[in-house]
Amino acid sequence: MGENGELVPKFWDAVHEDCEYFAENIELKLNFVNRPRVVKLINDSFMVLNLYKKQRLAFLDILLEYSGGTKGLSDEDIREEVDTFMFEGHDTTAAAISWSLFLLGHHPEIQAKVHEELDAILTSPDQPLGIAELRQMKYTENCIKEALRLLPSVPYLGRVLSEDLNICGNVIPAHTNVLISIYMIHRDPVQFPDPEKFDPNRFLPENTRKRHPYAYIPFSAGPRNCIGQKFALLEEKAVLGRLLRQYSVVSEIKPLDIKLLGELILRPRGGNLVRLLPRH
Numbered sequence: 001m002g003e004n005g006e007l008v009p010k011f012w013d014a015v016h017e018d019c020e021y022f023a024e025n026i027e028l029k030l031n032f033v034n035r036p037r038v039v040k041l042i043n044d045s046f047m048v049l050n051l052y053k054k055q056r057l058a059f060l061d062i063l064l065e066y067s068g069g070t071k072g073l074s075d076e077d078i079r080e081e082v083d084t085f086m087f088e089g090h091d092t093t094a095a096a097i098s099w100s101l102f103l104l105g106h107h108p109e110i111q112a113k114v115h116e117e118l119d120a121i122l123t124s125p126d127q128p129l130g131i132a133e134l135r136q137m138k139y140t141e142n143c144i145k146e147a148l149r150l151l152p153s154v155p156y157l158g159r160v161l162s163e164d165l166n167i168c169g170n171v172i173p174a175h176t177n178v179l180i181s182i183y184m185i186h187r188d189p190v191q192f193p194d195p196e197k198f199d200p201n202r203f204l205p206e207n208t209r210k211r212h213p214y215a216y217i218p219f220s221a222g223p224r225n226c227i228g229q230k231f232a233l234l235e236e237k238a239v240l241g242r243l244l245r246q247y248s249v250v251s252e253i254k255p256l257d258i259k260l261l262g263e264l265i266l267r268p269r270g271g272n273l274v275r276l277l278p279r280h
């Protein structure tokens with residue numbers, strides 16, 4: 001098996017679409033932070049995985065397989081990767097699920113369409129909510145995307161400018177710390193008319209086509225964007241689908257009374273109170 005050999009394309013053909021996306025992004029990220037060793041091990045392990053084991057390894061197992069020795073990953077390298085995944089993958093999705101419930105609980109007419117979609121996909125009570133079913137939950141996905149527009153789990157990003165930046169004639173010098181407000185970008189009335197309105201149809205293909213590529217960035221953009229975004233949407237659909245299959249949700253806190261707490265993650269100060277009513 002040659003270095004990054006000819007087997008890689010075969011692997012890419014064979015894997016699942018999401019896994020492909022995930023792996024490509026990991027590779028991109030690690031290249032960006034100049035960690036070719038890790039990139040190589042991911043390539044190698046995918047080849048090994050494809051040829052001999054015929055099963056997918058969890059990301060942590062891949063890291064562990066390549067640990068130790070002088071060339072392998074140190075315990076600290078692995079701990080850093082695990083820290084990032086645990087933090088980035090947990091609070092963000094929890095907040096997004098909570099905000100989706102908050103908004104659906106205030107829009108019974110939109111929630112009714114989610115119920116309708118779920119009832120059409122899940123035709124018997126014991127039908128599991130598997131990957132095929134999650135893929136069909138297009139309307140629910142648009143609700144989640146719209147919730148992430150209005151109440152993005154990550155409300156702002158921080159960057160240090162590596163060079164002078166000219167914005168409409170105003171020059172911001174290199175080395176300045178800048179905060180980019182995703183929350184405000186998502187309220188641009190040119191890109192999102194009537195921006196405060198919760199309208200999942202904004203994410204219908206015909207409505208997204210002409211939108212500026214950076215108008216909607218809940219997962220950031222560019223080389224350091226979120227590598228878990230597809231997984232996050234699946235996870236949210238799985239939790240919301242499971243819940244809304246059986247319950248209706250009613251929000252107890254009025255939109256104007258909710259206090260936003262914008263730390264690293266956007267949360268409701270004092271929590272999000274919802275009532276669950278059995279549907280059947």
Ligand code: HEM
Pocket residue numbers: 029084085088089090092093096152153154157158218219220221223224225226227228229231232
């Ligand atoms: C709704 C859920 C999520 C949101 C809104 C979200 C949002 C973001 C954002 C905005 C960034 C970029 C931060 C920056 O540019 O400074 C980011 C990075 C990242 N996310 Fe997510 N994320 C979510 C879920 C996840 C999940 C489920 C995982 C992993 C399983 C994950 C893993 C990561 C990692 C590893 C990074 C760092 C990428 C890098 O530094 O190159 N995220 N996420």
